[in-house]
Amino acid sequence: MVTIEERIDALTERELQHGLDVFRSKLRAAEASYLNACVHCGLCAESCHYFRMEPTLENVPARKLDHVAAVFRRHFTTAGRLAPGLVGARGFDRAMVRAWLDAVFGRCSLCGRCSLNCTIGIGLPRVFRAARAALAAMDLVPDDLQATVDNSLRHGNNMAITREDWVDTVQWLEEELQMETGDPEARLPLDRHGAKMLFTVNPREPKFFPLSLQASAKVFWAAREDWTLASDPGWDLTNYGLFNCNDEQAGQITQNLVDAMARLGCTTLVIGECGHGFGAARWEGPEWLQRTYPFELRSMLDVMDEYLESGRITVDPARNAKTVTLHDPCNLVRHGGVSEPQRRVLRRSVSRFVEMTPSREHNFCCGGGGGQLAMAAYKDRRIRSGGMKAQQIKDTGAEIVVAPCHNCIDQLMELNKEYRLGVQIKTVAEMVAEALVTDGPPPTDGKGTT
Amino acid sequence: MGQPLHLAVLAAAAWAVGALAVTWLRARGFGRRVLLAPAAGDRSAGVCYAFTRAMLPQAKESVRMHLPSYAAGMVFHLGTFAAFGVLAFVLAGVDLPAAVVWPARIATLAGALGGLALLAKRALTPHLRGLSSPDDFVANLLTTSFAALAGAASLRPQLQTAWLVVATMLLLYLPIGKIRHCIFFFSSRAYLGAFFGYRGTFPSAS
Structure with a gap:
C-alpha cells in the first residue's frame, strides 16, 4: 500500500494544478472574503482546543488559515503574484501540500469555535473544507478516513x-x-x-x-x-x-x-x-x-x-437522580442550530441538570469531530486536545455526561479513561427511556407500531 | 488644495479606492453559494447580531481573554479614523472646528500608542511573531506613523509635509496588504452572520 507521504512525493505538476483547480472551484465570495481578511492578530489562538492543550504556533487557527491563505494570495491575487515575500504568498507545492494536510486534517476538527472568536469574523471551517476538497482531489485524504467513506459507498x-x-x-x-x-x-x-x-x-x-x-x-x-x-x-x-x-x-x-x-x-x-x-x-x-x-x-x-x-410521553425525573451535564456537539449546535430541544428534554427527564461552562455555541469540541476519530495518525493529538472537554466535565461535578452524538460519545469514552473522569456517558434518548412513565402496554393503534 | 503633496494624497486615495473596489469585486466574482436547505433562522438577524452583540466581550471569549489587546485595537482604529478625518479637512483647505482640535489630537496620538503597543506585542509574542509576514509590520508602521504624525502635525505644523508623505504611502499600500481588511472586515462579518443566522445559531440563545 502506498502511504500518503509517498503519494505526496509522487505528485506531478498536473496533479498539483488539479488540486488547485478544485480548491478554486470550492470557493465562493464568502470564502474569498475570508481569505482576504485575516489580520494575524492571533486572538483566535485560545479559542482552539488544540492550542489550549498544546500552545504552539501550528495550533493557532490563524496559522492553519494562513497556510491556505498564502496559496490563495499567490495564485489568486495580484499582490501575491507581484510581491509574494511582502504579503506572505506561497505557491502550491509539495511542502505546502504537507502543511495543508497537517493543518486541515491533522490539527482541526472543523468545530468552528475560532469563527465566533475571530476579530474579523472569518468562517475558518468553510475555508478548510475547500482545502480538504483539494487534498481529496489529489487522493490525499488519510487512508482510514477515506476507508470509512468507501464503506458507506x-x-x-x-x-x-x-x-x-x-x-x-x-x-x-x-x-x-x-x-x-x-x-x-x-x-x-x-x-x-x-x-x-x-x-x-x-x-x-x-x-x-x-x-x-x-x-x-x-x-x-x-x-x-x-x-x-x-x-x-x-x-x-x-x-x-x-x-x-x-x-x-x-x-x-x-x-x-x-x-x-x-x-x-x-x-x-x-x-x-x-x-x-x-x-x-x-x-x-x-x-x-x-x-x-x-x-x-x-x-x-x-x-x-x-x-x-x-404530553404524548411522560417522564419522571426522579428516575434519573444523578447529576447530569450536556455536551454540545459542534455540528449539531454551533453549526446545526439545535441547542434548546435537548435542554428542554433533559430538564424534564433528570433531577439535576448542570450546564458546562461555556456551553451551547461557545462549547468546546470534544476533539473527535471533523473525522478525527477515523484518523489514527492524529490520535495522540485528538486525545490531548480533548483535555479541554475533560476539564469542562470535571468542573461540572456531573456523574453522567449526555452527548447527543455517537462520534462524540466514542471520544468522550476515551477521554473518560485517559483523564479518569469516572462518568457515565449516555444519549438523550437513554435518559428519556430511563425516565419514561408507562402504565403497562399502551393500547394498539391498528398500525402495529405499539 | 492644489499643492503637489495634496494632489499626491488625492491620487493615492483614488488608487486605494479603485484598487480596493477591484479586489472586492474579484472576491464577489467567486459567486454566491446557492442554499437549498430550508433556513432555521433569519440571515438578516444573524448579520445584525454579528455586527453588534457578537463583538462584545460577553459574546467573545477572545476579547475577554485579551482585553488590553482589544482596547489597544479599538484605540488604534479610532485614532486611524480620526487621522483620516483630519486629513479630509486639510485636503479640503478647511480649518478643523476648534471644539474637535484637541479630541482629534488625543485620539490620533492615543491611536498611535495603541498601534505601537500592538506592534510590540507582535514582535515579542512568539506565536504572533511566527504568524507575521513583512506585511504585518509594514501595515502597522505606516498606520501608526500616519496617526502619530496627524496628531504631531497639529502641534507642529512643520511636520505636515512628513505626514502627507506618510499618508500618500499608506494609501498606496492600503489595497496591497492586510489593511484591505477595511472592506473585507465588513463583508466577512456579514457572511459569517448570514451563515449562522441561516442555521439558527445567531442571534445567540445564551
Whole structure:
C-alpha cells in the first residue's frame, strides 16, 4: 500500500494544478472574503482546543488559515503574484501540500469555535473544507478516513455491517424491547411501507451501543409513533463525506437516505443522535444533491421534545437522580442550530441538570469531530486536545455526561479513561427511556407500531 | 488644495479606492453559494447580531481573554479614523472646528500608542511573531506613523509635509496588504452572520 507521504512525493505538476483547480472551484465570495481578511492578530489562538492543550504556533487557527491563505494570495491575487515575500504568498507545492494536510486534517476538527472568536469574523471551517476538497482531489485524504467513506459507498453504512447482521440486531433488540416493556406487540419495525417516520441511526449503535437504539425504540413505543427502520441502505445517518470533503461521494451517501425515504414512502426523515449526521443531512445534503428534499427532516431531539411538550410521553425525573451535564456537539449546535430541544428534554427527564461552562455555541469540541476519530495518525493529538472537554466535565461535578452524538460519545469514552473522569456517558434518548412513565402496554393503534 | 503633496494624497486615495473596489469585486466574482436547505433562522438577524452583540466581550471569549489587546485595537482604529478625518479637512483647505482640535489630537496620538503597543506585542509574542509576514509590520508602521504624525502635525505644523508623505504611502499600500481588511472586515462579518443566522445559531440563545 502506498502511504500518503509517498503519494505526496509522487505528485506531478498536473496533479498539483488539479488540486488547485478544485480548491478554486470550492470557493465562493464568502470564502474569498475570508481569505482576504485575516489580520494575524492571533486572538483566535485560545479559542482552539488544540492550542489550549498544546500552545504552539501550528495550533493557532490563524496559522492553519494562513497556510491556505498564502496559496490563495499567490495564485489568486495580484499582490501575491507581484510581491509574494511582502504579503506572505506561497505557491502550491509539495511542502505546502504537507502543511495543508497537517493543518486541515491533522490539527482541526472543523468545530468552528475560532469563527465566533475571530476579530474579523472569518468562517475558518468553510475555508478548510475547500482545502480538504483539494487534498481529496489529489487522493490525499488519510487512508482510514477515506476507508470509512468507501464503506458507506460500498456497503451502505460506514462500518460495513451486512444486511443480515443489521436485521438480526434489530430483531434481537425488538425481543429485548418486548421484555423490557412487557408488551409483546412492541416493535422495531423494518421496512414498514407508508410509515410516517423513517428513523436513521449511527452504525455504532447496532455494532457497539445497541441499548441506545433500544432506548430510541422505547421512546417511539411509548409515543405510539408510526415509524420504521430501513433494512437496505438508508438506515445509516452518518456521512463522512462531510469530512473528506469529496462532495460527490458525500452526495452519493446522502442519496441513500433520499432513496430509502422514496422506497418506503415515509414523510419525515428522523436523524438519530449524531452531530455530523445531522449537519450532513440537514444542511449540506441539499447542496451536495443540488435539490431540496421532498420530505421533512427532523432531529430525534426535536421529536422527543415535541412528545414531552405535547404530553404524548411522560417522564419522571426522579428516575434519573444523578447529576447530569450536556455536551454540545459542534455540528449539531454551533453549526446545526439545535441547542434548546435537548435542554428542554433533559430538564424534564433528570433531577439535576448542570450546564458546562461555556456551553451551547461557545462549547468546546470534544476533539473527535471533523473525522478525527477515523484518523489514527492524529490520535495522540485528538486525545490531548480533548483535555479541554475533560476539564469542562470535571468542573461540572456531573456523574453522567449526555452527548447527543455517537462520534462524540466514542471520544468522550476515551477521554473518560485517559483523564479518569469516572462518568457515565449516555444519549438523550437513554435518559428519556430511563425516565419514561408507562402504565403497562399502551393500547394498539391498528398500525402495529405499539 | 492644489499643492503637489495634496494632489499626491488625492491620487493615492483614488488608487486605494479603485484598487480596493477591484479586489472586492474579484472576491464577489467567486459567486454566491446557492442554499437549498430550508433556513432555521433569519440571515438578516444573524448579520445584525454579528455586527453588534457578537463583538462584545460577553459574546467573545477572545476579547475577554485579551482585553488590553482589544482596547489597544479599538484605540488604534479610532485614532486611524480620526487621522483620516483630519486629513479630509486639510485636503479640503478647511480649518478643523476648534471644539474637535484637541479630541482629534488625543485620539490620533492615543491611536498611535495603541498601534505601537500592538506592534510590540507582535514582535515579542512568539506565536504572533511566527504568524507575521513583512506585511504585518509594514501595515502597522505606516498606520501608526500616519496617526502619530496627524496628531504631531497639529502641534507642529512643520511636520505636515512628513505626514502627507506618510499618508500618500499608506494609501498606496492600503489595497496591497492586510489593511484591505477595511472592506473585507465588513463583508466577512456579514457572511459569517448570514451563515449562522441561516442555521439558527445567531442571534445567540445564551
